[in-house]
Amino acid sequence: MALSEMPADLLGEHRQVLAECAATGRLPDRAAFDACRAVGTRAAELGVPLRVLVDSALAAADGLSLALPALRRTVSVLIEGYERAQLAAIRSEEAARREFVDDLLQGRAERLAERAEHFGLRMAESYVVAAACGMRDSDHLDRIERDLITRFGSHNVLVAVRDRLLVCVTPATLPAAVGEFTHHVRGRFPAGWRVGVGRAHRGPGGVVTSYREAAQALELADALALRIDVVKAADLLVFPVLLRDRSAIEDLVTSVLSPLLGARGGHEPLLETLEAIFASQGNQTAAARRLGLSTRAVTYRLERIRRLTGFSPDDPTQRFTLETAVLGARLLGWPAGFSH
Incomplete structure (x- = not known):
């Protein structure tokens, strides 16, 4: 956009204000600055490039050499108004983007x-x-x-x-x-x-x-x-499948793990041991490191689990049953979260 393409009345009484300042030696008053700031805002809203706006403001001072201080201040206020409008536009766009994302995530299909x-x-x-x-x-x-x-x-x-x-x-x-x-x-x-x-x-x-x-x-x-x-x-697709039949998973957890509730020291250390074993692919030494225990202590706990439940993680079929039961227990907050 060239100077000639900018709306002719956009700068309003800018040259007249500068002329008065050149004649009196005073700076524009607050009302003049407010008007100038509004011009900057309006220019941004109209899409006038900032360079064109500033060039127009400078051109209005041609022949008014004594108006330099006023010109400097008015151009600064013009830019301030322009930047405010740009900031408001950016914030409006950000708000619109976030509203759109919110509607998108909620499945609101309107427009x-x-x-x-x-x-x-x-x-x-x-x-x-x-x-x-x-x-x-x-x-x-x-x-x-x-x-x-x-x-x-x-x-x-x-x-x-x-x-x-x-x-x-x-x-x-x-x-x-x-x-x-x-x-x-x-x-x-x-x-x-x-x-x-x-x-x-x-x-x-x-x-x-x-x-x-x-x-x-x-x-x-x-x-x-x-x-x-x-x-x-x-990676977790199996868990929603497990949760689709809550009564079945509750029955599995109750049948397999209930004997642990009577263990000395409670059931939690034994569940943690099973989780460590599963996470370590059955390696008792690695499981012991995870738990901060000796390998002998892990072996002892696994033997207690086998005696109490009748299931051993060393047997492939029983391991799958145990692991599914432990996962179900964690997912459903066993035993406190169970309905029976």
């Missing part, structure tokens, strides 16, 4: 495709959702969103807070974005953070499904006391 196009998203594609728990500072949202957009572009990343989780929506064709999101969470969240990653699904409904999978992965990781920072829904 979703149209709004997605505004943000450069192609909703016919497959998307992956990652969700991080453990955020305590809301400023992390702005910083992480800014860093991700700088690297991948605003059309490839959507970031928002939902259900106390920091959520990132990204195309399935851009796996590096999930890794980058995790990197920023690791660097900015306090200890105890964890990231859940849903599977890739197509379309707006797929985003909702992936988000629910990511959130459920975090819940399962907590229930199972997993020691990993990043949990993928694809």
